Amino acid sequence: MFTGIVQGVARLPFLESKTNLTTLGLDLPASTREGLTVGGSVAINGVCLTVTHWDDEAVYFDAMIETLRTTNLGALKQGDEVNYERAARFSDEIGGHLMSGHVIDQVILTRREELDENNLRLEFTVPDQWMKYIFPKGYIGLNGCSLTIGEIVDNTFSVYLIPETRRATTFGEMPNGTAVNLEIDPQTQVIVETVERVLAQKKDESSDS
Structure with missing residues (x-):
């Protein structure tokens, strides 16, 4: 597990x-x-990968076909920069929200808005099937970073970044059009899908009566 910090x-x-x-x-x-x-776990842009070996130059990981297809790791080039977080330990403070490192899709950064010297607003466009899990003030995982959702309009949502988040992550200078890994808050996903299942069951029972 990871904290999203x-x-x-x-x-x-x-x-x-x-x-x-x-x-x-x-x-x-x-x-x-x-x-x-x-065998240890490190989140790279929010993707949980396993350490295979290391030397003086780097720590090495293997990414398989499904990971390369679903996440932005497949588009990385030598020399690129990524966000990283080592797996959480029981003694660690959970400053964000618990994340699994299982990315479900990618969203696209479509707007950057410098509100002032201390606040940056980012707006992302989301594939339609994931919007039902995204709520104002809910949690979202973007490239491994735990963020709070701001506004939601149609199939877009926004987040607000403080200077420390900009400094510690790749979001600080990220250009429009960048694909970003998305992880939905698992508790939100369970609640939404449970409600959908219950409503569908009640609808079936009503149509049968």
């Missing part, structure tokens, strides 16, 4: 694409590597 931005000095598999080498700082083990 991105620990920093790291560069990809190594990227090797094979058939239906990409190996990513992430330049994690020494403090983040401390205690890291083969």
Whole structure:
């Protein structure tokens, strides 16, 4: 599990694409590597990946075909920068919201609005099937970052970033048109789907009577 509090931005000095598999080498700082083990989990742009090995240059992960298709990891190039967060431990403070690192789709950054020197508003366009899980003031996971939803209009939603979030993540200089990984709050998803199932069952029972 992850907290959605991105620990920093790291560069990809190594990227090797094979058939239906990409190996990513992430330049994690020494403090983040401390205690890291083969088989450990790190969220890269919100995607939970497993450490395979490391050397002096990078920590390495493999991304399979479904991960490459569903997330923006498939579009990464050597030298790109990504958000990272190591898996949460029982003693860690949960400052965001619990996240699984299982990205369901991508959304597109369609508008950047500098409100003032301390506030940045970002607006994203969402595939229609996911809008039922997105509510004002609800939680959302974007490239591994736990954020609170602002306004919702049609199939778009907005978030507001403080200076620290801009500094610690790739959102600070992200251009319009960028594809961003989306993770829905699992509790919201369960509630919505349970209500849908109950309503559908009642409708069936009513039509049978």
